[in-house]
Amino acid sequence: MIYLIGTKDSRRTEYFKKAADDCHAEMELVEWDEVADKDFGGAVVKFDPPSYTISNLYEMNGQVALYCSRLHELEQEGCTFLNMPADVEMVLDKRRCKQRLAENGIAVTQPFTETVCTVEQLKEVMEKHRAFSVFIKPVLCSGAAGVVAYRSFPGKGTEIAYTSCRLFQGELVNTKTLYRMEKQEEIHLLLQAVLSLGVIVERWHPKASFLGRSYDFRVVWQFGKIRFMVARLSKGPITNLHLNNSPLDWKKLNLPEHTLEEINQLCDRAMKLFPGLSVAGIDILLEKGTLRPKIIEINGQGDLIYQDIFYDNIIYKQQVEEMMRMELLQK
Numbered sequence: 001m002i003y004l005i006g007t008k009d010s011r012r013t014e015y016f017k018k019a020a021d022d023c024h025a026e027m028e029l030v031e032w033d034e035v036a037d038k039d040f041g042g043a044v045v046k047f048d049p050p051s052y053t054i055s056n057l058y059e060m061n062g063q064v065a066l067y068c069s070r071l072h073e074l075e076q077e078g079c080t081f082l083n084m085p086a087d088v089e090m091v092l093d094k095r096r097c098k099q100r101l102a103e104n105g106i107a108v109t110q111p112f113t114e115t116v117c118t119v120e121q122l123k124e125v126m127e128k129h130r131a132f133s134v135f136i137k138p139v140l141c142s143g144a145a146g147v148v149a150y151r152s153f154p155g156k157g158t159e160i161a162y163t164s165c166r167l168f169q170g171e172l173v174n175t176k177t178l179y180r181m182e183k184q185e186e187i188h189l190l191l192q193a194v195l196s197l198g199v200i201v202e203r204w205h206p207k208a209s210f211l212g213r214s215y216d217f218r219v220v221w222q223f224g225k226i227r228f229m230v231a232r233l234s235k236g237p238i239t240n241l242h243l244n245n246s247p248l249d250w251k252k253l254n255l256p257e258h259t260l261e262e263i264n265q266l267c268d269r270a271m272k273l274f275p276g277l278s279v280a281g282i283d284i285l286l287e288k289g290t291l292r293p294k295i296i297e298i299n300g301q302g303d304l305i306y307q308d309i310f311y312d313n314i315i316y317k318q319q320v321e322e323m324m325r326m327e328l329l330q331k
């Protein structure tokens, strides 16, 4: 028996179950609120993230803290995990993840190490690094929630921000639409709200483009190799697919062989730093001009890819097969 901890009516559960059926594996779903009563002793377990129903980002840090305490409890179970709770927690924090990658010489989108809590501090950091285009990202959010691409034109005194969150009736609301903002007062109010969540500030790296749109990749790396890669084509600077961006088969990009090899090696070197993760979703951009790959983010639970589950479902099938192998080894 293999176990999936997750949510009953979610896509993740539905397609993992399908994969288990296809592989003739016995699997049981355990919902997050049933975990405390369950004894996993000796079993092989995968856990998916809980479904967050909130849209107010001010509540997100509390929700993630709750999730992390559940991960600590899970860690105490005497079972084998597909991904270790401690490692999932480590990469959940964008700052810790980036720091680990950067200090080990992995090519990443460049983080600035200064603490930034106010718009004034943000401006100082941008001035200091001569970086007038930056990304501001809440350290504990995912799926582009709270992410702001911000550009200021010092000579002209004008500013632009792109984001999918809005201030509305005292709440910082996450939406599925990308907004472009130009009014300085509005931008600063929004920035202040986002900065209060605790953020990482990075240099905004221009991305390579295809047919007039910029793109980056979501790579699914598992069991030592890249197993799936989808390009995300976007008119704006934030490429997440739920924001109305377009997935594209990476083969259509006709990338040079050496670029693909560089992506491979980058993922390999990065994932060696997280031995507790058998599975990860890695966001990678190719720098405009040089096509040099840089890691934007590693997501310890970034394995849900619609372009796979609705077709061959190979990512989940491989996981089921690997979990069955792990189970056999224990007997």
Ligand SMILES: Nc1ncnc2c1ncn2[C@@H]1O[C@H](COP(=O)(O)OP(=O)(O)OP(=O)(O)O)[C@@H](O)[C@H]1O
Pocket: 109, 110, 135, 137, 141, 142, 143, 144, 145, 147, 202, 203, 204, 205, 206, 216, 237, 238, 239, 240, 283, 285, 296, 297, 298, 299
């Ligand atoms: N420094 C950067 N330069 C250029 N583009 C960036 C940079 N950081 C983020 N982006 C863009 O913004 C998107 C969202 O950022 P990121 O992936 O870090 O956050 P997220 O999607 O919330 O996190 P996760 O991938 O863990 O869910 C990226 O997919 C990428 O398109």
Ligand SMILES: [Mg+2]
Pocket: 143, 144, 240, 283, 297
């Ligand atoms: Mg991402």
